[in-house]
Amino acid sequence: MGALREGQAAFRVAISGYYGFRNSGDEAVLRSIVTAIREEAWAAGVEIEPVVLSGDPAWTESAHGVEAAHRMRPAEVLRTLRGCDALISGGGSLLQDATSAKTIPYYTGIVGLARLLGKPVFVYAQGIGPVKRAWLRPLVRAAMNASRIVTVRDEESAALLARLGVARGRIEVVPDPVMGMPLPAEAEAIAGDGMGGQGPGDDGAAPVVGVSVRRWRPDGADLARVAEALAALVRRRAVRLRFLPLHTPDDAEASRAVMDRLAALGAGDAAELAEPGDDPQRMLLEVGRCSLIFGMRLHALIYAANRGVPMLGLSYDPKIDHFLARLGLAPIGTTEALDAEAFASAADGLLTPEGAEAWRERHGSAIEALRREARRPAQLVVETLRGMA
Incomplete structure (x- = not known):
């Protein structure tokens, strides 16, 4: 400056x-x-x-x-x-x-x-x-x-x-301050207006579903349900499940637990773990490359809103519900209850070009207001x- x-x-x-x-x-x-x-x-x-x-x-x-x-x-x-x-x-x-x-x-x-x-x-x-x-x-x-x-x-x-x-x-x-966080300077020029990132199947490849999980229940039952929901989605359509660890090293460990369960369910080949990083703008860029975010972490959902990426939130804390409500959304489930087939159906709908565009039309004005404010x-x-x- x-x-x-x-x-x-x-x-x-x-x-x-x-x-x-x-x-x-x-x-x-x-x-x-x-x-x-x-x-x-x-x-x-x-x-x-x-x-x-x-x-x-x-x-x-x-x-x-x-x-x-x-x-x-x-x-x-x-x-x-x-x-x-x-x-x-x-x-x-x-x-x-x-x-x-x-x-x-x-x-x-x-x-x-x-x-x-x-x-x-x-x-x-x-x-x-x-x-x-x-x-x-x-x-x-x-x-x-x-x-x-x-x-x-x-x-x-x-x-x-x-x-x-x-x-x-x-x-x-x-709004949360992160609604106003820019991309890294070198990425800003090629990222467009931030409404949508990569569309479902834009390049002919399987769409990328970003997944943000954390440990919450001591027995791990919530992560097991996440794995079952993601496996149900993999059975419906070809996707890449890209796990995004927002808190190092805890989220990487939680992600690996879900990936191990996915492998046991026969869906392990669809999953990959992003390299943990210290730069939040790099993670914002990572989220912007996804077609859909399925997140437990609040800021995974905020990153998605910042980039205009459709999202499905899993609530473990009222702050998740509160943020989603500001966008006119509700959680797809909680750490106590997550219907695998309901999740897979909702995700499948958002991964179509028509579903993604309809989502942005419904929630785009709320996202823009949060960015401005x-x-x-x-x-x-x-x-x-x-x-x-």
Whole structure:
């Protein structure tokens, strides 16, 4: 974007989230936030220098071209916040206690420390909840009420915050930041407008079905059902099942478990595993080359929407249902129940040129709206910082 222009204000902004763990979805959120705030700042005549609180600062600096500090070293966190002009908290599902009771105290603690230091806080496109433990709810309420701007990624998050005591008028619902993430620069020129990627059988070969799975049930019954559903699809038509690991190494292991089951069902020849990668834009490009995405991971579905690729979602968490609802969709199944033949029928329909085109006609306007609105939190951050100059 060029050097700092004469008289141009510059702001250092700390970013707190689940970064540095090489989870493609979270790294995509970070890439999207950094890109958006830098571009919006440049357009507004200011500069923003992000400093990311990361689990692996050296890797984050290399992968994203930003300064980073260790998120679990209190002295580094304090020094970073003290040296910054503001804090972005987000995006992602930070304020929830489904994974651990420690998650909410950590992220609200970062917000509280920033406020003690007199720094404004911007809650950036977060997914809120569940918050099942009563003792954690005041922490969420206090952090939100202490923040200058509160944006969340779905209506359900806004409703939960309102129930917890945050004024609904202070909360703005925006898309997940990844809806605005661009392809790698070298791929953008040949990718078209992003509505559809490769059509079913465009090159005469079998269409590619991208598959994103993760471990959820301890007994693995959900992954067994995924394998049975995919095998049912293979019996109906020729397809390539390309497994896309978004979280390394866990998703690769889950993918191999499904592939082993497919082999036992006689459908192993249709399956392949994509090379795990650290670059979220590369995974976005990978998704854009698919004719259909069948996903458990939220950001596999968001990548698909970003590229206009038809999708079938498998729900393991309300955030999957919430995102699909914004597109006018519902999950094809859950980790507790998935009808193999119903999945195969739905997938088969979307893999025809007519089915894919009808899907885009039905859902294209919702996708375009999410793309347009994805920059809204960055615009709010830049407007507020400009007012501080």
